[in-house]
Amino acid sequence: MTSTGMTDQDLSPRPYQSYVYAYPHKTAYRKLTDRPRLADEWAGEPKDALSLYAHIPFCEVRCGFCNLFTRIGAPDELTTRYLDALDRQATAVREALGDAEPVRFATAAFGGGTPTFLTAAELERLCDIAEQRMGADLRAVPLSVESSPATATADRLAVLVDRGATRLSLGVQSFVEEEARAAVRPQRRSDVEAALGRIRDSGVPVLNIDLIYGIDGQTERSWRRSLDAALAWRPEELYLYPLYVRPLTPLQKRAHASDREWDEQRLRLYRHGRDHLLAHGYEQVSMRMFRRADAPPQGPDDYACQTDGMIGLGCGARSYTSRLHYSFDYAVGMGEIRTIIDAYTATEDFSRAEVGRRVDKSEARRRHLLQSLLQAEGLRLEEYTERFGSSPFADFPAELARFEDRGWLDGDAPAGRLRLSAQGLAYSDGLGPELFSPAVRAAMAAYEPK
Incomplete structure (x- = not known):
């Protein structure tokens, strides 16, 4: 017991604080008052190994845990108007890239939402649009597409494989119907299995299945059922x-165990799942x-799409140059999302960046360390030195010393x-946020969810 009455357990770092899938997070973005021209921002940037991401913000249902930028359904030919806007944006972005340097795409992805809602x-x-407007050769690069059981139909899969x-990544989350209902994801296991069969029949080379742990009532036994x-x-x-319960999502209103109890449940299920997969011939690439x-x-692993040279198309997509991260406005609430999508479909001029955040050399070092360290293979020190002319131990002495003291390295x-270490990987969602800069932390804290 400490002098404040808190136990050592109360003071220990929590393993589940934030899923770090991008840095800086969109909640640190702000309106860019100068509305910089994309042509100026991309001038002189390397363009010979770009990543292309197209965001489709539509789903047939919204899961209870989801805080992605997506809406339910698409009335009044909204998908047509959205693709029209995507076409206009792609035309403007390709023009902004110019032809002074070679422009080539090394990887592509369609995400959402649910791209196969289309x-x-x-x-x-x-x-x-990706090929004729942007110039991406989809048959020559890795192309990843997210899907759901209800929309992974044979005709859609045939198009994707042909192109x-x-x-193909399928969001299953749980094969146990009671758990799916608890996560506000109504689905029947028979429908999930039928979708998986169609995906295997399509011949797509790589199938990914997403599963979630930490659902109310989930045990090691039920978790093993989903894994198997x-x-x-x-x-x-x-x-x-x-599982995370985030503001403005359906699960936010549900009662859960205490934070510490829930942390212990998730850690226990994570380790059970990790060990089970390792025993069945899988290699761990990251915590997830x-x-x-x-x-x-x-091609590049899951974090590589966050490196410089990302072209994001669609109202929920990010783009990255070495100096600027930019996107459109961000929201989680249904009303705000619909407003942003409607504004996007009405946009005619996509030649300027509207919302984003400047990234200086200090933030670039922080981002590189964070993204590399959260991968199981870690950071090559020589690569860091070649890029930044310094050492991560010199740039981040306090953070790395703290991680070492906790047994995370x-x-x-x-x-x-x-x-x-194995313990460090398990604590990735606690470790990652500790590498956020004070400025990014302040911007994220000042963001008002909408």
Whole structure:
């Protein structure tokens, strides 16, 4: 017991604070008062290995845990108007990239929302926009597409495979129907299994299945049922996500166990899932990502899409240059999302950045360390020095010393590599936020959810 009456457990770092899928997070973005021209921002940037991401903000239902930028349904030909705007944006962005330097895309992804909410014909148009407007050769690069059981239909899958899709990610979350209902994700296991069968029949090379742990009532036994149901399909990849309850989502109103009890449940289920997958021939790529040892390579791993040189199309997509991260306005509430989507579809001029955040050299170092350290293979010190001319130990002495004291760093890592221990990987969602800069923390804290 401390002098304040708090126990050592109360003071220990929490393992689940924030899923760090991008840095800086969109809640640190603000209106760009100067509305910089994209042509100026991309001038002189390397463009020979760009990533392309197209965001489709539509779903047939909204899961209880979801805080993604998406809306339910698309009335009054909204998908047509959205693709029209996406076409206009792609035309403007490609013009802004110019032809002074070679422009080539090394990877592509369609996310959301649910890209397969679009019809087969609309998916054809989406691919045409990527190829004819942006110049991406979808059949020559890794192309990942997110889907849901209800929308993974044979006609849609046929289009995607024909246009070059190499990876299909299916959001299952749980094969246990009671757990799916508890997560406000109504689905029948028979429908999930039928969708998986269609995906395997389509011939897409890589199947990924998303699962969630920490659902109310979930136990090691029920978690194992979902894991084994997924393993029966021999997916090339599996993502294991901890459940979060975020503001303005349906689950926010539900009662849960205490934070500490929930942390212990999620940690226990994480370790159970990790060990189970490792025992079944999977390799851990990050806290969340597991890849079958014999799976075909898919190019850069999950964090690589956050590096410089990202072109994001759609009202929920981010774009990254070495100096500026930019997007459109961000919201979680349904009303605000609908307003932003409507504004996007009415936009004619996409030549300027409207919302974003400048990234200086200090933030670039922080971002590189964070993204590399959260991967199981860790950070190559030589690569860091080549890029920044310094050492992460000199740039972040307090943070790395703290991580070492907690046992989060691997003392047996190969020479020249900084990587997390098994305990450090388990605490990725607590470790990541500790690397946020004070300025980004302040901006995120000042953001008002909407």
